Amino acid sequence: MNSVGVSSELLTELLNGNNVLHNLSVSGLVEKVLNRNEGILTSTGAVRATTGKYTGRSPKDKYIVEEASNKNKIDWGSVNTPISEESFDKLYKKVINHLKQQNEIFVFDGFAGADKKYQMPIKVINEYAWHNLFAHQLFIRPSAEELATHETEFTVISAPTFLADPKEDGTASETFIIISFERRTVLIGGTEYAGEMKKSIFSVMNYMLPEAGILPMHCSANVGQEGDVALFFGLSGTGKTTLSADPNRRLIGDDEHGWSNSGVFNIEGGCYAKCINLSYEKEPQIFDAIRFGSVLENVVIDPNTRVADYDDSSLTENTRAAYPIQAIDNIVDPSIAGHPNTIVFLTADAFGVLPPISKLTKEQAMYHFLSGYTSKLAGTERGITSPQATFSTCFGSPFLPLPATVYAEMLGKKIDEHDVQVFLVNTGWTGGEYGVGNRMKLAYTRAMVQAALEGELTNAETVKGEIFGLEIPVHVPGVPDEVLQPAKTWADQDAYNVKAKELAAKFRQNFKKFSNVPKEIEELGGPLV
Incomplete structure (x- = not known):
């Protein structure tokens, strides 16, 4: 059996374990987060978690497995660093064994891509309940009927407390974010920063969508009252969030989109908003979206009142809020529009x-x-x-x-x-x-x-x-x-x-x-x- 087959066999064994909790509700996940002391409940009902050493992405610890099918396609270099199939397979086995030993692990089945013609069914396996809640809110949530027929095309496996051995595992540090396109797996370890899951799937879509003639885009999108569609591209600090949040236009999505022969669609089912210096006066939609089921990342909370202090950057400038797009009032649902x-x-x-x-x-x-x-x-x-x-x-x-x-x-x-x-x-x-x-x-x-x-x-x-x-x-x-x-x-x-x-x-x-x-x-x- 080849290494892809071995990976599949190990995953099946893991998912059949007695410690696996599949597709818990938001309430069930919030209970788990609190019972496991992974986070606290804030005054608005949101969960607040901290991510320790890593409060942002780790670009120098990100790899793509060099495989026969992608060797001549990937733009290899400092952004897309190759790692061997052997290194991936060794780490994969170690991470699976690590997860088997946990009292509980959490699984979310959902989708990337709001347009059903181009939708990718994904599975997210987490060591932490709050990471699974994050995945539930950020990706597209299935209906009961969709869940019954869900067949995973790409799997994200996140084990924050598993640390790589750089000498043995071929990594630069104890942290790793590895994509294998042949094994259709993202493997994450050594970091608690939840954004790695979101951005890994975006990277996967940036590889796969062009093959279907679809342009993947890092942008926000909205639609006017006449059905006219606008895209907003811009790096941090340019005003993308502020300018695309228009009371006279409905939000399609705030960060990741595909542009097909039919039009534009959101890749995600939620928003991952920066919330440093957030206020109701400046961004009322985001402020009001942070409620029960939302996840606050590295936001300082008053220990007595449990009120968030969005101006406090003592943990990081990169404070974040994750919530389903349905927490925003003025949206297109499903998140699909024309050209x-x-x-x-x-x-x-x-x-x-x-x-x-x-x-x-x-x-x-x-x-x-x-x-x-x-x-x-x-x-x-x-x-x-x-x-x-x-x-x-x-x-x-x-x-x-x-x-x-x-x-x-x-x-x-x-x-x-x-x-x-x-x-x-x-x-x-x-x-x-x-x-x-x-x-x-x-x-x-x-x-x-x-x-x-x-x-x-x-x-x-x-x-x-x-x-x-x-x-x-x-x-x-x-x-x-x-x-x-x-x-x-x-x-x-x-x-x-x-x-x-x-x-x-x-x-x-x-x-x-x-x-x-x-x-x-x-x-x-x-x-x-």
Whole structure:
């Protein structure tokens, strides 16, 4: 019997054990979390758990098993690190034996992908009850009928208290997140951070969906009253959550989507929202979603009142809330919609160079999609004393197993096929770089995004920007004309030109990592300095 068969046999043996609890209800899982002292109940009825040493993802401990079927497909490198089949199989056996020895383990059967034509049945096996509650809320929950006929296509096995031996197991540390596409398994150990499960399945979908002609996307999506669909791409701090949460539009999903020949669908069944500095005034939908059945991760709780202190970052800046999408009032259910009419790329440019809104051609859209630019600000990370340009390919580089150009070419094709309007929106600085200028007013950004979504900018008069050749609207309702032209907002034009060329050089330097990109796209990074 080959190693895949052995894996299957070991898994069957594990799932037939007397310590396995299958598909407990939310109430049943909450009881288990409290009885096992894995977490506490907060004043709103949510469960709060802490994750110890790891309060975020461990990208240097993430691997893909190098197998005959994927050897020439995966974009191997620092993001997609190979590990041998032998190492995976040894770890797999150890983890299964570890789970067999636990008093209880928890199993959730559900789905990834709201569109039933492309849905992937998944099984999540957890050492912790709160991790299983997280999986229940983040993935798509089956009906009783669906559960009765559920046939797993991919399995996630999470054993946080099992630690790898790097010398023996071929890992970089005691922590590991390993995807085997042939064994159709994600193996996680040594970390309690629940987000590893969510992002591993997203990585799996990023590998499998393109083979079915579906573009997987790290973006939020909503739909207007006329049925018009919008996608919002953007890295942390760009305003993606704030701008996609529109009371006049229904939420399709907040983070992961697929774009098929039928339209857009949410990959998940829940939301995993950052909640540092969360308040009802700023984000009422998220605030109200944190109730019974929700999971709070690393949020500081008052020991007496059990009230969450969302401003306290003493455990981590990366505090999180996990809840089912149905906890949000204004949603599309099921999370499926038609083809996008508008795509918005969000960036927070601390150099004060990019225009607050610009229209992109298909080629420019592919260029900025591949670039995935924003700025890290001074004070956000140790050692950063001035704004740093940061680039995350396709706005989600840690989760892309295939070469980036695969996703960019699919995007370009779909933009063409469906005549999609694409806009680059800078929510960052105007009138000067960070420390000199000011952050773009949220009211102006909202007005620009609204104009884009309502089609007011489709045939609007534009002028071509000097540095990146972007088409900048001359007028946007509710926004002063002078705000739209970045150069005009700077008091010192020479300083603007220096910063603009500096940013363009960073774009070009970053783009050197891509191969096989058409020359007309590669040359969109601004003039030579």
